[in-house]
Amino acid sequence: MSEYGITKSSVGRKILMALSGFFLLVFLLQHFAINMLSVISDDAFNTVSDFMGYNPLVQFALQPVLIFGVIFHLAMGMYLEFQNTKARNKKYAKNNGAANSSWMSRNMIITGVMVLLFLGLHFYDFWWHEITEKYLEGGAESFTGSGRDTTRYSHELQEKFVDIWRVIIYCLSFVFLSLHLLHGFQSAFQSVGFRHSKYTPLIKKLGTAYAIIIPAGFIFIALFHHFNH
Amino acid sequence: MAEKFIDITLKIWRQKDAKSAGKMVDYPMKKVSTDSSFLEMLDLLNEDLVNKGEEPVAFDHDCREGICGMCSLFINGEAHGPDRGVTTCQLHMRMFKNGETITIEPFRANAFPLIKDLVTDRGSFDRIIQKGGFVSVNTSGNTQDANALPIPKVDADNAFDAATCIGCGACVATCKNASAMLFVSAKVSQLALLPQGKVEATERVLNMVHQMDMEGFGNCTNTGACEVECPKGISLDNIARMNREYLKASIIAE
Incomplete structure (x- = not known):
């Protein structure tokens, strides 16, 4: 039955799409928790950022998994969208999608691509900066712990949010992320077959809360640093 | 009125x-x-x-x-x-x-x-059924009493609800991806829920999903439009059940 491999079927691919989505949901939660520290205490934020930035397990085991997760989710998303568009060559002259489904559920590709574009800027702002700092300029010796600046993170973060246009782009992107999550969170559970009369209504409420609270929190952090510095 | x-x-x-x-x-x-x-x-x-x-x-x-x-x-x-x-x-x-x-x-x-005009060929649904949407046991002459095999009421009800699918294709027509998952999941569920259907459950779900993919239907993105437009009210519960059945089958199938 080799031709029925899980990556080769529509049901299998949606399960993989959901699993990568779950992984990104967990990642987003820890990213949010660490960022919130920057609002509460510079010292705490610097300590955790330095740990995340130089701990070998985080850098060489978890970071590649994350990069793979992000690339897999977007590549699979694009591939499935391509297949889905191909399944109906002749479009309807009149299609009343709003009568039976939410805007978010019908436009995951749009909200997803907007988040992807944001990731380009976000990687340029923070990730590429870290790579340059650590691997291109700092070299391997920066990993030994001696001589590196462990307090740079908080003011580097604050500097990024001085520019109002960057803050606006970040805030808009979080709105798209919220729209993506409003469908994606509960949809992932459905895709892996987790549906139950007792738990599904709870999952839907939890998904709505997650999709609003986390992006709103990120918006708060961006605005906080803009107006406090 | x-x-x-x-x-x-x-x-x-x-x-x-x-x-x-x-x-x-x-x-x-x-x-x-x-x-x-x-x-x-x-x-x-x-x-x-x-x-x-x-x-x-x-x-x-x-x-x-x-x-x-x-x-x-x-x-x-x-x-x-x-x-x-x-x-x-x-x-x-x-x-x-x-x-x-x-x-x-x-x-x-x-x-x-x-x-022609408004007439389409929905034969792809028939080919999906032919791939396993049936029970291959002999029912002629030697059928046992229906009550000899105890089945929980909730399972019987769910199987019956799934079996009310008339295969009209509204789910495909309304889905933005032209996905047939509501139809296929109803046909998988009506048998997967009952002991008579368990015998061939593994092959059934694999074969029917495979045929669905071969026919060129799109992928499900859980918009839920199919459930709303279905004339028989087939529930998304069936798609979740098919996903579970498929996951289980793809792990245990040899």
Whole structure:
């Protein structure tokens, strides 16, 4: 039955799409928790950022998994969208999608691509900066712990949010992320077959809360640093 | 509700055959009874067209009782029109307003190739059923008493609900991805829930999903549009069940 491999079927691919989505949901939660520290205490934020930035397990085991997760989710998303568009060559002259489904559920590709574009800027702002700092300029010796600046993170973060246009782009992107999550969170559970009369209504409420609270929190952090510095 | 008469304009997809290019054609209709069904209204239109020596509009229909799944039509942007829980034959003209323009298109999906006007070939559903949507036990002459095999009431009810799927294809027509997962999941569920269907459950789900993919249906993105437009109210529970069955089967299958 080799031709029925899980990556080769529509049901299998949606399960993989959901699993990568779950992984990104967990990642987003820890990213949010660490960022919130920057609002509460510079010292705490610097300590955790330095740990995340130089701990070998985080850098060489978890970071590649994350990069793979992000690339897999977007590549699979694009591939499935391509297949889905191909399944109906002749479009309807009149299609009343709003009568039976939410805007978010019908436009995951749009909200997803907007988040992807944001990731380009976000990687340029923070990730590429870290790579340059650590691997291109700092070299391997920066990993030994001696001589590196462990307090740079908080003011580097604050500097990024001085520019109002960057803050606006970040805030808009979080709105798209919220729209993506409003469908994606509960949809992932459905895709892996987790549906139950007792738990599904709870999952839907939890998904709505997650999709609003986390992006709103990120918006708060961006605005906080803009107006406090 | 008292009978009323309305004037409407129909915008209907006309296409001579599979290979010809089609187009939307306008047909004004006067004094249509709000008590008539949608298909009766189309019958009146065709009578007019025949009397005028024009080619009548080809559309699928059979039982006209909402149970055969033959009538289709994408009406004003929705499969089987704006009413809920009905097929097109059970849709009535009282759902429309005087002076309204009604757009009528065939079910569109590459897996439902168009034959003529509003008629499409939904044979892909039959081929999916042929891949395992049945129980291969001998039921002639030696059937045991139905109550000899205890089945929980909730399972029997869910299996029966899934079995009410009439295979009309509204789920595919309405899905933005032209996905057939609601149909296939109903056919998988009606057997997976019962002990008689357990014997071939692993192969069934793998084979039926494989055939569904071969036919060129899209992937499910859980918009839920299929469940809303389904004339039989087939639930998304079935898709979740099929996903579980598929995951289990793809792990244990040799």
